[in-house]
Amino acid sequence: xxxxxxxxxxxxxxxxYNSENGWRSKSFLExxxxxxxxxxxxxxxxxxxxxxxxxxxxxxxxxxMIPEMFMDGYISIHFSCYGLYKYxxxxxxxxxxxxxxxxxxxxxxxxxxxxxxxxxxxxxxxGKRDVWGDGYKYFEExxxxxxxxxxxxxxxxxxxxxxxxxxIYSTLSDYVHSGKPxxxxxxxxxxxxxxxxxxxxxxxxxxxxxECTQVLLALGFINEFRGLxxxxxERILKTSIKTDYQKILQEIGS
Amino acid sequence: xxxxxxxxKPRLLEKLWLPALENWGKMLGHSGKGKxxxxxxxTSDRNYQEIIEFEKKGYTQRKYIIAWTYAHIKxxxxxxxxxxxxxxxxxxxxxxxxxxxxxxxxxFPFDIINLDxxxxxxxxxxxxxxxxxxxxxxxxxxxxxxxxxxxxxLYTTLxxxxxxxxxxxxxxxxxxxVSGWDGLNVSQFPTEISNPTEKTECIRVLMPQMGSxxxxxxxxxxxxxxTYEKSKFLIYSIxxxxxxx
Numbered sequence: 387x388x389x390x391x392x393x394x395x396x397x398x399x400x401x402x403y404n405s406e407n408g409w410r411s412k413s414f415l416e417x418x419x420x421x422x423x424x425x426x427x428x429x430x431x432x433x434x435x436x437x438x439x440x441x442x443x444x445x446x447x448x449x450x451m452i453p454e455m456f457m458d459g460y461i462s463i464h465f466s467c468y469g470l471y472k473y474x475x476x477x478x479x480x481x482x483x484x485x486x487x488x489x490x491x492x493x494x495x496x497x498x499x500x501x502x503x504x505x506x507x508x509x510x511x512x513g514k515r516d517v518w519g520d521g522y523k524y525f526e527e528x529x530x531x532x533x534x535x536x537x538x539x540x541x542x543x544x545x546x547x548x549x550x551x552x553x554i555y556s557t558l559s560d561y562v563h564s565g566k567p568x569x570x571x572x573x574x575x576x577x578x579x580x581x582x583x584x585x586x587x588x589x590x591x592x593x594x595x596x597e598c599t600q601v602l603l604a605l606g607f608i609n610e611f612r613g614l615x616x617x618x619x620e621r622i623l624k625t626s627i628k629t630d631y632q633k634i635l636q637e638i639g640s
Numbered sequence: 641x642x643x644x645x646x647x648x649k650p651r652l653l654e655k656l657w658l659p660a661l662e663n664w665g666k667m668l669g670h671s672g673k674g675k676x677x678x679x680x681x682x683t684s685d686r687n688y689q690e691i692i693e694f695e696k697k698g699y700t701q702r703k704y705i706i707a708w709t710y711a712h713i714k715x716x717x718x719x720x721x722x723x724x725x726x727x728x729x730x731x732x733x734x735x736x737x738x739x740x741x742x743x744x745x746x747x748f749p750f751d752i753i754n755l756d757x758x759x760x761x762x763x764x765x766x767x768x769x770x771x772x773x774x775x776x777x778x779x780x781x782x783x784x785x786x787x788x789x790x791x792x793x794l795y796t797t798l799x800x801x802x803x804x805x806x807x808x809x810x811x812x813x814x815x816x817x818v819s820g821w822d823g824l825n826v827s828q829f830p831t832e833i834s835n836p837t838e839k840t841e842c843i844r845v846l847m848p849q850m851g852s853x854x855x856x857x858x859x860x861x862x863x864x865x866x867t868y869e870k871s872k873f874l875i876y877s878i879x880x881x882x883x884x885x
Contacts, residue, residue, distance in 0.1 A: 440731040456712040
């Protein structure tokens with residue numbers, strides 16, 4: 387007979403284990419059944435990080451930050467499957483932030499070491515700024531991003547004039563700062579459940595973040611992007627990037 | 641592209657890998673019990689049977705094995721399933737082995753190295769096999785740098801319609817100069833080798849030479865597995881014992 391995994395556990399912990407196993411597997415199964423194909427594509431998108439991890443071996447910072455970005459995205463899928471939409475969205479902001487930091491730190495090793503080792507002067511000097519400074523000015527100045535934004539339509543520019551990156555970051559920040567519409571609970575619902583509207587909202591955020599992430603990696607590491615094998619480049623372009631961005635990246639990255 | 645190549649692992653194990661270790665195990669100091677051999681294996685999350693077999697045959701225990709995988713998701717699964725083995729990677733082995741930042745450089749040397757590139761979902765593009773072969777030499781060099789006198793290296797690859805550019809292999813090898821070494825010599829083969837039998841033969845000729853460059857003598861056994869009847873690829877595996885007195 388199979389041993390009861392909860393035997394010996396304190397009472398409330400036992401109740402928590404049993405009850406959470408219940409709602410988790412119910413939501414998980416329902417999400418997988420209804421969105422299997424969509425989730426399959428999302429996992430394929432996450433697998434693109436294998437290419438970057440392979441091709442950015444010379445960029446020491448990437449060895450820490452790319453697996454973290456992968457994990458943020460992967461756990462975001464995981465949370466959404468359990469109906470934990472607020473936390474699924476929080477993971478996406480973390481992924482986007484790590485992506486921007488990777489691009490900055492790749493050419494700022496001293497600052498990276500300060501940041502990783504918790505240098506007090508550096509941290510206090512940052513105040514409310516992020517590691518790269520205020521707003522997104524740093525990225526707007528990067529040549530490849532500048533070129534890219536010049537070729538985009540106004541509503542699709544990455545950074546210029548309150549671009550796509552800032553907008554998605556701000557949407558996701560609502561989940562981090564618990565704006566009421568971004569609460570996990572609903573007025574009449576407490577336990578996490580599969581909800582189609584919440585899933586769709588998360589899924590749209592997920593796709594926007596993955597598109598930004600892949601485009602930013604390609605632009606932030608433009609020489610590495612140019613040096614990719616044909617099949618790798620195709621996978622990056624076609625798995626998560628819309629056709630307008632695909633065309634511009636192909637132009638800049640050829 | 642080529643489906644799940646790990647399905648061929650049972651045959652590789654049965655026909656080549658395990659018999660080779662059976663033959664050469666004693667030379668590595670394996671006596672059936674006692675010494676644990678240190679093993680590096682490129683493996684797959686879908687089938688890590690070699691790890692189970694190496695352990696079952698008493699060559700080692702899990703804590704002496706390092707598994708390499710190129711994908712994040714595979715690493716996640718392997719870490720969950722075959723703990724406490726150390727899982728390294730999330731990049732292709734051949735991309736990293738020659739770099740100073742290579743994750744497991746300090747783990748060298750190993751008694752058994754299983755470079756099963758079929759476990760890395762091979763890319764269907766020209767240049768793949770040349771990079772693999774050069775990474776075999778890089779691996780031998782890392783073994784040499786750690787003063788090991790004998791080890792077994794298993795190299796497994798997918799042979800498809802892409803040709804093998806022998807000059808690319810020899811030129812890359814020549815970048816690492818070893819005094820008294822004249823270079824790899826496979827000039828008997830066409831520059832672009834497209835015939836599958838010639839490709840496997842070229843690898844068979846290269847394996848001992850790559851050892852000789854670092855003063856290792858060698859003995860080899862090899863195996864070719866034809867895949868599906870109409871498929872345009874096959875699996876080739878070669879086992880080599882490298883030793884020096």
